[in-house]
Every structure is written in structure tokens, then in C-alpha cells.
Amino acid sequence: MAFRKRNVGLSRPDSTSQSSAALEPTLGLRPSPIDGRPTTSTGTPSLDGILAGHAGLALGSSLLLEESGTTDYAGMLLRLYAAEGVVQGHKVHVVGVGEHWGRELPGVVTGRESTDKGKRVGEDKMKIAWRYERLGEFGAGREGSRDRTPAASEAAANNQPSTEPPTFCHTFDLAKRLTLPVGSSMHFIPVPSTTSSPFVSILQSINDQLSSAPEATIHRFVVPSLLSPALYPQTASQPSHILQFLHGLRGLLRTYSTRLTAVLTLPLELYPRTSGLVRWMELLSDGVLELTPFPHLADTLSASGAATAQEERPQGMLKIHRLPVFHEKGGGGGGGGGLGDDLAFTASRRKFVIAKFSLPPVEGDQEGQSGALGAEGGKATKVDIEF
Amino acid sequence: MSTSRIPPILEQYTRAPSAGELVLLTNVLGAGTNWLISQFLCGALAEDPRRRAGGAAALGGGHETDAGEEEKGETAVLLVSWMRDLEFWTAEGRKAWGLDLARLTPRKRFTFIDGLTELFVSPATPSQHPNSNPNPHPSPLPIRSTRTITPRGPPPSTSSPNPIARNPPTPPTTSATTKLTSPSLQHIESTILHAISALSTTASPKRILLILDHPDLLLATGASSAAPSSQSTQHSISDTSTAVEPLRAMIHTLRQHVHATVVSLAADAPLANGGGGMPLETNHAALLAGMAHVADLVLSVRLLDTGFARDVSGVVRVSGAAGEGEEGGAVREVLYYVGKDGVVKAFERGGAGGVGEGS
Numbered sequence: 001m002a003f004r005k006r007n008v009g010l011s012r013p014d015s016t017s018q019s020s021a022a023l024e025p026t027l028g029l030r031p032s033p034i035d036g037r038p039t040t041s042t043g044t045p046s047l048d049g050i051l052a053g054h055a056g057l058a059l060g061s062s063l064l065l066e067e068s069g070t071t072d073y074a075g076m077l078l079r080l081y082a083a084e085g086v087v088q089g090h091k092v093h094v095v096g097v098g099e100h101w102g103r104e105l106p107g108v109v110t111g112r113e114s115t116d117k118g119k120r121v122g123e124d125k126m127k128i129a130w131r132y133e134r135l136g137e138f139g140a141g142r143e144g145s146r147d148r149t150p151a152a153s154e155a156a157a158n159n160q161p162s163t164e165p166p167t168f169c170h171t172f173d174l175a176k177r178l179t180l181p182v183g184s185s186m187h188f189i190p191v192p193s194t195t196s197s198p199f200v201s202i203l204q205s206i207n208d209q210l211s212s213a214p215e216a217t218i219h220r221f222v223v224p225s226l227l228s229p230a231l232y233p234q235t236a237s238q239p240s241h242i243l244q245f246l247h248g249l250r251g252l253l254r255t256y257s258t259r260l261t262a263v264l265t266l267p268l269e270l271y272p273r274t275s276g277l278v279r280w281m282e283l284l285s286d287g288v289l290e291l292t293p294f295p296h297l298a299d300t301l302s303a304s305g306a307a308t309a310q311e312e313r314p315q316g317m318l319k320i321h322r323l324p325v326f327h328e329k330g331g332g333g334g335g336g337g338g339l340g341d342d343l344a345f346t347a348s349r350r351k352f353v354i355a356k357f358s359l360p361p362v363e364g365d366q367e368g369q370s371g372a373l374g375a376e377g378g379k380a381t382k383v384d385i386e387f
Numbered sequence: 388m389s390t391s392r393i394p395p396i397l398e399q400y401t402r403a404p405s406a407g408e409l410v411l412l413t414n415v416l417g418a419g420t421n422w423l424i425s426q427f428l429c430g431a432l433a434e435d436p437r438r439r440a441g442g443a444a445a446l447g448g449g450h451e452t453d454a455g456e457e458e459k460g461e462t463a464v465l466l467v468s469w470m471r472d473l474e475f476w477t478a479e480g481r482k483a484w485g486l487d488l489a490r491l492t493p494r495k496r497f498t499f500i501d502g503l504t505e506l507f508v509s510p511a512t513p514s515q516h517p518n519s520n521p522n523p524h525p526s527p528l529p530i531r532s533t534r535t536i537t538p539r540g541p542p543p544s545t546s547s548p549n550p551i552a553r554n555p556p557t558p559p560t561t562s563a564t565t566k567l568t569s570p571s572l573q574h575i576e577s578t579i580l581h582a583i584s585a586l587s588t589t590a591s592p593k594r595i596l597l598i599l600d601h602p603d604l605l606l607a608t609g610a611s612s613a614a615p616s617s618q619s620t621q622h623s624i625s626d627t628s629t630a631v632e633p634l635r636a637m638i639h640t641l642r643q644h645v646h647a648t649v650v651s652l653a654a655d656a657p658l659a660n661g662g663g664g665m666p667l668e669t670n671h672a673a674l675l676a677g678m679a680h681v682a683d684l685v686l687s688v689r690l691l692d693t694g695f696a697r698d699v700s701g702v703v704r705v706s707g708a709a710g711e712g713e714e715g716g717a718v719r720e721v722l723y724y725v726g727k728d729g730v731v732k733a734f735e736r737g738g739a740g741g742v743g744e745g746s
Contacts, residue, residue: 034727203508239667240609244507244570247469247608251504254472276657276668280607282416283653284470322417328475330422330725331700340695 028088028218030168032058037325040218040261041169043084044077046354048169050343051287052326056168059218060257061324062249064285065265066273071293073316073347074265076174078224079105080352081263082186083178085220087170091213092186093206094222096231101224102186107176109350174349191232198236199245203252210256221249221262228267239277246284253286286324291345292317314344318354393426394733396721400684400705402430403462404596404647411682413654413675418690418701420651421471421479422725424598427649428476429484431462431596432491463495463586463593465645467579468600469502473564482729495593498582501566502575507608510568570605576637583644594646599638603652606634606670630670635677650678654687683707691722700724703733 029038032054039056041048042063048056057063065074083105085092094101172178180186189205191198210219227237236242253260264285271278273290282288293316320339344357393401401423404410410427414420466476473488476499480486491497565582567575579597587593609630642648652675657663661672679685687704705719723733 207508238609239607243604243608247503247604248507250470251472251506251508254474255504257472257474274657275663276607276665276671279416279653279655279657280667283655288416327417327419328421328471329479329729330419330731331417 027166028084028090028168029059030056032056035325038258040088040090040220041084042077042263043080043082043169043172044352044354045169046352047077050320050323050339050354052323052339054325057261057263057287058325059259059261060253061286062221062253062262062264063287063289063324064282065263065289065291066268066278067265067291067293068268069293069295070269071316073291073293073345073352075224076347076352078222078263078265080172082220082222083108083172084170085218085222086178086180086185088218089185090218090220091209092220092222093189093209094186094224095189095202096191097188097224098190099186099188102180102188103177105178105180106172106174107178109171109173109176171350191236193233195233195235197238197241197244198233199241199248203245203248206249207252210252210260213259215259217259219256219260221260223262223264226264226266227271229270237271237277239280242277243280243284246281250284250286282321285322286328288321290319290321292319314346314355314357316345317357318343318345393430394723394731396733396735397426397703397723397731398430400686401426404649404684406594406646407642408647408683409642409678409681410647410649411678411685412649412651413659413679413685413687414651415653415655415689418688420686420688421475422723422729422731423686423688423703424466424600424649424651425476425479425484426731427596427598428464428466428480428488428497429486431464432496433484433486461496461593462596462646463497464596464598465498465500465579465582465586466598466600467500467502467567467602469506469567469604470601472501472503473499479729484729495586495591498586499564500578500582501564502604505566505568506570570608572605572633572637575605576640579641580644583641595644596647596649597641597645598649598651599641600651601653602634602638602650603671603674606630606674607667630666631673631677634674638678650682652678654689688723698724 028040030040031037032039034053037054038059039048039051039054040059042051042057051057065077067074082092082094082102086105087108092102187209189202192201194201206219206221213219225231227242249262253262266278266281268278268290271281273279273282294314320343323339326339342357343354346353346355400410404427412420412423468476477488480488488497488499492499565578567578569575583595583597587595638648638650653671654675658668658671659675661669663669685704685706687706688701689704690701691699692702699722701723703721703723705721720736721733722736723731725731
């Protein structure tokens with residue numbers, strides 16, 4: 001019990017971190033354990049964990065999240081990224097969507113609000129997981145830090161309350177709504193409906209924002225559903241428009257390499273990876289992750305918020321095509337955490353976990369295997385891992 | 388032993404390209420050519436500082452003969468990068484190769500032309516913040532402040548092609564780095580030619596190694612055919628020749644002014660095949676095939692075909708090397724590994740025992 005109470009004091013409420021954001025300019029930053037470059041959290045601890053050992057998204061780099069199918073898991077990651085930025089007091093720039101998108105950001109889980117006992121246990125587990133994540137990244141280096149050693153997590157739990165560093169990555173609850181602070185730090189950039197390139201004014205806007213902002217401000221650039229016809233005019237997908245935009249964004253990221261990060265999502269259903277356009281978009285991004293959701297049963301989807309025994313069942317595969325910093329330097333084989341492994345993601349109300357994917361033990365026939373994973377999920381799994 | 392960080396297997400290819408040579412580097416997503424470009428940088432620049440610094444010392448004795456026969460001029464590198472900024476190359480050169488690019492710049496051994504940061508973004512207007520200096524970097528890297536020489540500086544005794552074309556980009560001259568500010572090929576060509584003439588003056592001729600990092604970006608962004616007035620091309624380029632030919636002609640022109648040229652292009656399957664039928668893909672395929680035919684040496688970097696390995700980053704396929712080493716013109720494949728410290732190891736397939744030889 002004593003442990004829990006200290007924990008309650010640890011996780012600060014929203015307002016505290018907001019007010020301290022003004023005082024502490026480096027809130028939400030921490031140096032990479034590899035080369036010391038500043039990184040910031042994507043809002044998803046396990047996504048931070050697979051970014052080539054940097055334990056966060058390096059400032060000055062971008063991440064392109066591609067997703068096939070009609071689901072919006074990449075959008076969930078994007079909201080977590082934006083919400084983490086708001087909580088940390090970073091300036092969040094959102095392109096293309098209106099303010100309703102900002103109102104739907106998931107809220108922070110604070111210790112006080114989780115009255116439910118079961119939830120609280122889950123939250124404690126999550127916190128141990130992050131803390132170990134942090135320690136594990138510093139110590140273990142190349143191995144992924146997702147494996148939880150009881151001794152290490154115990155040590156982490158004992159050490160943490162005494163040092164009390166500012167939280168690097170918060171826990172968010174999809175069922176809650178983030179209460180935006182009064183002087184909202186979100187900035188919405190509309191897509192102009194001009195016949196020429198709509199991206200020129202977007203780039204100009206973000207450039208103006210960056211150049212006029214104080215130097216200590218950290219910016220996050222959020223682009224949901226890039227090139228989606230619902231948001232962008234048809235001409236936007238012309239190579240001369242979109243690639244110039246991405247190149248300009250890359251230039252901005254390098255120019256403001258200690259202040260800006262960007263995460264973009266791209267629906268692969270409309271723009272397949274086999275096209276040269278998408279390949280160029282990938283080449284212009286620092287990190288490229290592809291989400292391939294399993295076609296799930298309806299009951300699984302409805303139960304996914306419950307976070308019960310079902311949560312171990314992954315909802316899709318995640319492929320790493322490129323990682324920030326790591327691949328720019330030449331790639332080091334499979335050295336990065338998770339690179340080369342089959343990764344799967346599990347989304348639930350409280351967390352988005354990316355973990356190594358493994359099939360249940362094969363007991364001879366395929367019926368048993370598919371039975372263990374659910375009828376259709378198993379089939380899709382087998383198809384999906386055979387890339 | 389920090390003599391040469393270039394793996395011996397690759398050294399014969401990356402070290403000192405002969406006159407007029409064109410080296411083509413191709414890369415794919417996940418297997419970049421940055422480390423190879425760094426090797427060319429290192430091969431051209433790294434030996435000389437040692438010779439210079441230790442020239443009077445005991446070390447100089449053994450190298451005097453080398454220096455003697457290359458008396459004609461030292462090697463200088465002109466790096467034009469459309470995908471990466473100077474900080475990246477400086478960090479790469481310093482960490483893995485022990486190069487100090489910032490120190491080489493004032494000595495006119497190295498010039499960087501930035502094609503990334505202001506190609507499509509107009510530079511930020513001088514902000515009204517009193518505390519914000521024109522340099523937007525709070526990062527305390529000393530490179531920026533020490534770099535003062537611009538190729539634009541007093542044009543020394545050269546009838547430079549047309550300095551008028553450098554008319555619009557007045558802002559970059561105030562900063563230390565030369566930046567390409569317009570995607571028009573005329574502007575790019577004149578900027579590069581200007582840099583070449585600034586590097587190699589008649590007083591001190593140098594053998595210039597020109598490295599073009601991803602000029603195919605100009606093709607992909609439609610810049611090579613766009614009007615200089617940034618009139619956006621509504622109609623995608625349909626005719627391959629009109630889109631590719633100016634870029635190829637520019638590279639050809641530039642080659643005539645330098646000692647050797649290294650060009651890196653993307654060769655991912657969707658782009659190299661040109662099968663999609665989109666202008667972007669067919670143009671890229673045409674450029675890539677054309678360059679590969681012209682090139683004297685092609686180094687293709689790709690990922691391992693068999694998946695990931697902990698100690699192998701990828702494969703370099705060497706083709707078109709005519710009679711340099713013992714095997715003339717043979718196609719050869721070498722595995723490579725870029726370590727966390729940036730040191731590259733290259734070894735034959737199956738020759739994992741020789742992993743350590745690169746260090």
C-alpha cells in the first residue's frame with residue numbers, strides 16, 4: 001500500500017506539468033543512451049523502445065506510419081504523440097483536421113483518477129514497465145527492453161520515488177478526453193483548397209511558427225492521414241506537390257534539429273507501397289513503420305477495451321522499414337531493438353504495445369493453432385507473417 | 388592505428404577515382420549509401436591532413452614520394468547533398484573517419500552545398516525576436532561559427548559562367564553554407580560551377596572530387612522541368628526525355644569540370660523497374676539506367692536477401708570495375724557491416740572470420 005501511495009504522488013496531474021512546462025524548458029526531453037542526442041517521447045512507451053535504442057524519437061527526425069486496411073491504429077499512435085506533446089507543454093501543429101481532432105485526444109491517466117482496483121493494478125504494471133524500459137535501454141543496449149525481469153522492475157520501483165525525474169512518457173486513456181490548457185498549445189493548420197500546391201502555405205505556416213517561436217519551445221508536427229481525399233485536394237498527390245512538401249519538411253527538421261519532430265500517417269490502401277511515389281515519401285522520411293492489422297472478429301474489437309485476458313492477442317503486425325538516425329548511419333544489421341523480428345501491436349484502452357510476435361506452440365496441426373488464436377485471426381496471422 | 392579506416396576490400400574502389408571517372412552508388416530503403424559516400428570523402432581527404440600535419444615530423448618521410456608524384460595538386464571534395472545537411476556529414480566524418488570537415492573548409496579542401504534546407508522552403512524571414520540570431524541552431528556545434536569561407540567570396544581570377552544566375556539567392560551568402568534556394572537546374576548548375584571555380588583556382592589547382600548525393604530528388608519533385616519561377620507544374624511530366632535529359636545534361640556538364648564524380652541514386656524496386664507506368668517511375672528508371680550505362684563503376688547497396696543478420700548490414704555489389712584489381716570487370720559482391728561506432732567492416736560472403744580486418 002505504501003508503494004501505491006507514493007506512486008500516486010509521483011504521477012502528477014495535468015495542470016502541474018503544464019505550469020512547470022514554462023519553467024522547465026527541457027520537459028519531455030531526455031538524451032539518447034546511445035549518442036546523447038535529445039529525444040522526445042512518442043507517447044507510446046513500446047514505440048519509443050523500438051527506435052533503434054534511442055529510447056525516444058530523436059529531435060529533428062520524422063516518422064511515417066503507414067497503415068493498410070480501414071482501421072486507424074496509426075491514428076491512435078498519432079493521437080498519443082500529439083497528446084504527449086500537449087501534456088509536456090510542447091507546441092503541437094496539426095495539419096488538415098479541425099479542432100475537433102484536438103478535442104478527441106486521449107486524456108492522461110493520473111493516479112488519483114484510477115479508483116478502480118483492477119485498473120490501478122494495470123497501471124502499476126505499466127509504470128514498472130516504463131521504468132524498466134528506461135533503465136533497460138541505458139543498460140542493456142541492443143537487446144529490446146520489453147522483457148520484464150522481476151528483480152529489475154523491483155529495483156526500478158524502489159529507486160524511482162527517491163529520484164523522481166520528470167515523466168518522459170505518460171499513460172493515456174482512450175476513453176477520456178484530454179483537457180486542453182487555456183492557452184492551448186495546439187495549432188491547427190488548414191489545408192487550403194487552392195488549385196496549386198496546397199502544401200506551400202502549410203510549409204510556410206510551420207516555418208513562420210518555428211522561426212518566431214522562442215528557442216526553447218519544442219514543436220511537434222502532426223499530419224494525420226496524409227493525402228487522404230477527405231482532407232486533401234486531388235492535386236495534392238502529384239509528386240511535385242507532395243514530395244516537395246516532404247523535402248521541405250525534411251529541411252525544416254534539419255534546420256530546427258533541436259526543436260522539431262514530426263509524425264505522419266499514410267493510408268496505404270490508397271497509396272500502395274509498390275508505387276514510386278510512396279517509395280519516395282519513405283525515402284524522405286527518417287523512420288518508416290508499416291502497420292498491418294489483422295482482420296479481426298467483431299467481438300474481439302468490442303472486447304478490446306476491456307483489457308482482460310484478451311489483451312494478449314495482437315491486433316496486427318508491425319514492420320520496420322527504416323528507423324531514424326540508425327539507418328542514416330548505415331544500418332547496423334539487426335542490431336536495433338526489434339529490427340528483424342516479427343513485431344505485433346496490441347491496442348487497448350490504456351496502452352498501445354508493440355512486442356515481439358510469436359505464434360502459440362504448434363501442436364502438430366493447423367487446426368489447433370488457429371483455434372488458439374481464434375478462427376479467422378489465426379488464418380490471417382499465418383498469411384501475414386509470411387512476407 | 389588510425390591509418391585508414393576504409394575496409395581493404397573496398398579500398399580499391401573508393402580510393403582516388405581516376406580522372407574522368409564516374410562512380411554510381413545506388414541504395415534502397417534501409418540500406419543507404421551514406422557510409423560509402425563517407426568512404427569517398429575519407430579516401431580523398433583523410434590521408435592528406437595526416438601528411439600535412441605530420442609532414443615535418445617523422446611520419447612525413449615515407450609519404451614524400453606519394454606527395455611528389457601527385458604534385459599537381461591535392462584533392463578537394465565538393466559535396467552536394469539534396470537529402471542531408473552539413474551537420475550530418477560533419478558528424479559522420481568526424482566520428483567514423485576522423486575527418487574535420489570544418490577545418491578543411493577554410494583550406495579549400497572541402498565545400499558543401501546544401502540542397503536540402505532551403506530548396507523548397509524560403510528562408511525564414513528575420514524574426515522580430517531580439518534574442519534569436521540568424522543561426523537557428525541553439526546546438527553548440529562549433530562548426531557553424533568557424534565556417535566563414537563561402538565559395539561566393541571574391542571570385543578569384545576566373546571567368547565564372549554566369550554569376551548573374553546567383554542573383555536571387557542573396558540570403559545564403561550571408562550564412563556560411565552555400566544553399567541551393569531554387570530547384571531550377573540553371574541555378575543549381577551555376578552554383579556548383581561557381582563552387583568548383585572557387586575551390587580550384589589557377590593559383591592552386593586541385594583535383595576535385597564531385598559528390599552528388601541524390602540528384603534524383605530533382606527529378607522526383609518535378610523540379611528539373613519546373614520553371615524557375617516555381618510555377619507549379621500541373622501537368623505531370625509525360626515525356627521521359629524532356630524530364631530526364633536536362634538533369635543528365637547537367638551532370639554531364641559538371642563532370643567536365645571536375646576530376647571525378649560520384650553520384651548516388653535510389654534504386655528501390657518500384658523506382659528502378661519503372662513498371663508502374665507513372666511518370667515518376669519511368670523517369671527515374673530512365674535516369675538510373677542511363678547513369679548506370681555511363682558509369683565506370685557501380686556500387687549497389689542493398690539489404691541481405693535472406694533477411695536480417697546481427698553482424699551484416701547489407702550487400703555491396705561491385706560491377707563495372709574495369710581492370711583495377713586482380714579481377715578485371717568482374718561482378719563482385721561484398722558484405723558490409725556498419726557498427727554502432729560508425730566503423731565499417733567489409734568482408735567476402737562466408738568470410739565472417741575476417742570481420743575484424745576493417746578496423
